[in-house]
Amino acid sequence: MDASGSQQLFDDWDDISDSEFLNIPSEQQSIEPHLNSESAVKHSVTFESPCASTSSVHNRTAEALGKETVNTENVRGLKRKSLHENSCSPMQRFFKRHLNVTLLCDQSWCEMKTVYGLLKPFVKRKEMQRAEVQIGKEIHLSREREIQDVVRVNICTREDAEAIKLLKMLHMTPLLEAGERVREFPVFGVLEGVYVMGVIDELVYNQKGELVLNELKTRKQNSLPSSAQDKVNCFQVGLYKLLFDGLVRGEVKKDHVLNHLKLRSGQVLGAGVQAHAKSIGVQVTTFEELVDALLITVSCSDLPCIDLLQIEYYHQGSSGTIGTRVAPFDEAQLRAELQSHLAYWRGRREPKGVDIEEAWKCKSCLYEQTCNWTKNRLQVSDQQADHASS
Numbered sequence: 001m002d003a004s005g006s007q008q009l010f011d012d013w014d015d016i017s018d019s020e021f022l023n024i025p026s027e028q029q030s031i032e033p034h035l036n037s038e039s040a041v042k043h044s045v046t047f048e049s050p051c052a053s054t055s056s057v058h059n060r061t062a063e064a065l066g067k068e069t070v071n072t073e074n075v076r077g078l079k080r081k082s083l084h085e086n087s088c089s090p091m092q093r094f095f096k097r098h099l100n101v102t103l104l105c106d107q108s109w110c111e112m113k114t115v116y117g118l119l120k121p122f123v124k125r126k127e128m129q130r131a132e133v134q135i136g137k138e139i140h141l142s143r144e145r146e147i148q149d150v151v152r153v154n155i156c157t158r159e160d161a162e163a164i165k166l167l168k169m170l171h172m173t174p175l176l177e178a179g180e181r182v183r184e185f186p187v188f189g190v191l192e193g194v195y196v197m198g199v200i201d202e203l204v205y206n207q208k209g210e211l212v213l214n215e216l217k218t219r220k221q222n223s224l225p226s227s228a229q230d231k232v233n234c235f236q237v238g239l240y241k242l243l244f245d246g247l248v249r250g251e252v253k254k255d256h257v258l259n260h261l262k263l264r265s266g267q268v269l270g271a272g273v274q275a276h277a278k279s280i281g282v283q284v285t286t287f288e289e290l291v292d293a294l295l296i297t298v299s300c301s302d303l304p305c306i307d308l309l310q311i312e313y314y315h316q317g318s319s320g321t322i323g324t325r326v327a328p329f330d331e332a333q334l335r336a337e338l339q340s341h342l343a344y345w346r347g348r349r350e351p352k353g354v355d356i357e358e359a360w361k362c363k364s365c366l367y368e369q370t371c372n373w374t375k376n377r378l379q380v381s382d383q384q385a386d387h388a389s390s
Contacts, residue, residue, distance in 0.1 A: 089347030094118050097261050098188075099345065101198035101243075105236045107341050109228075109361065112353040116367040123366050132220045132316065143216065144183050154272035159263055159287040163273050166294045171280045177302050179205055187243035189252045192339055194346075195260035200240050203306075210307035213237055213244070222315045224323050228358065230311075234327040237309040238334040244306055250299035254291050263287060 090096075107114040117124045155161050165186045172182040181204040188197045202214040215237050219225065225233070246252055258265050265288035269277070277284055284290040309327040314320070343349050353373030354361050362368045 090115075090345050091347075096345075098195040098197055099342075101196065101236055101239045104196070104239065104338070104341055105232050107344070108232045108235050108337070110354050110365070111341075111344060111351045112371055112373045113365055113367060115351045116371065120367070127366055147181060147183060151276065153276045154270060156270045157267060158261075159267040160270045160273045162257075162261065162263060163269055163287055163290050164276075166290050167273075167277055167280060167282060170282055170294050170297055173297055173301055173303065176203055185244075187240060187247060188257070189243045189246040190256050190260070191239070191242055191246075192335065192342055194342055195256065196239065196243060198240050198243055200244065203244075206308070211304050212308045212310055213240060213306050215240075215309075215311045216314055217311060218314045218316050219322060220316055222318060222322060224313055224325075228361070230325065233311050233325075234309075235334065235337060237311060237327050238329055238331075239338070241306045241309060241329060242331070242334070247295075247298045248301065248303045248305060250295070252295060252299075254288070254295060257291050258288070265291075 091099075103114065106117065153164060155164065168184075169186055172185055176182050176185075181202065183202045185200040185203055186197070187200055188195070190196070200213055201216050204212055204214065206212050215233065217225075217233060224230075254265075257263065265286070267287045268285060269287060269290065274285065277290070282290070282293060284293055309329055311325045311327055313322040313324070315322050344351055351373075353371065362371070362374055365371070368374055
């Protein structure tokens with residue numbers, strides 16, 4: 001899951017995604033850490049044991065791009081302004097070395113909302129301060145701390161920050177092999193040529209011996225979500241399965257981690273990170289050694305691929321379960337949807353808003369008044385009405 005006690009440290013991997021109570025899956029702007037190797041400022045970070053998440057330094061913003069406008073397909077000759085007036089792909093424009101699962105889920109709900117969220121991060125931050133979102137974070141934090149303690153680890157470099165996540169996985173893997181429940185399990189890998197990161201809420205074996213992925217979604221309303229929201233949630237857990245299964249099958253390679261995230265293989269890990277590694281029985285000195293240890297441990301473990309995907313809907317007010325949905329998994333369909341999303345990030349097409357049948361989504365969107373997709377749709381409707389009346 002994306003919201004946890006270490007939420008602020010996991011921004012590079014995932015973000016809160018249980019915002020059905022807002023009628024939209026929300027996500028904060030995700031911009032890579034930009035620490036300067038040895039000269040980076042030391043950070044003292046609180047992590048959840050078995051290990052921890054990382055520090056994310058938001059030192060870049062897309063606000064400077066705010067003057068750009070949207071360029072989607074012409075509708076009945078209506079010329080639209082462009083958000084893509086330069087030759088850079090969105091991956092380049094938004095400084096992304098990778099994508100995270102909840103950003104893709106946000107895109108699945110409404111692509112224009114995703115773009116505006118990156119162009120106007122100050123609006124996104126305001127949204128994430130809403131009481132419903134904060135309550136959702138607290139619920140996830142309390143669940144995580146039911147089985148995990150808090151430790152502090154000092155990090156100095158980006159490699160240190162990534163190392164903390166890998167150490168968390170190294171610690172959790174034997175626990176899961178032994179049949180224990182684990183929460184906030186990081187996953188990553190290359191999907192359709194793009195490096196994707198995520199955090200699984202919970203992994204546990206059921207009475208049949210199946211490995212089950214449980215995704216917790218907290219809601220303000222004491223009711224199950226709409227089919228549109230449920231579809232996004234099923235897409236999310238499907239991506240988690242692809243990433244986890246790829247790790248246990250040995251499909252993730254060291255070069256994927258180093259090259260996609262632009263990390264230094266020979267970077268010596270900080271003293272705090274090495275001490276934390278020793279405390280969980282891991283002897284490593286460099287980041288490359290840690291990556292090797294993790295990939296070998298996970299791929300050579302007895303962990304199976306995920307058998308069952310479940311989504312638990314939890315009511316914030318009564319602190320009770322609303323219902324649990326078993327999510328279907330159709331890999332071909334999932335990859336087709338993912339490929340469609342990635343076409344935008346690669347700069348192969350313009351961003352799209354919702355279809356007219358789902359225009360109801362716009363009513364709860366913070367960008368409704370400024371969204372060019374909405375404005376153009378209304379103009380087309382007016383033109384059609386004028387044409388009909390004449």
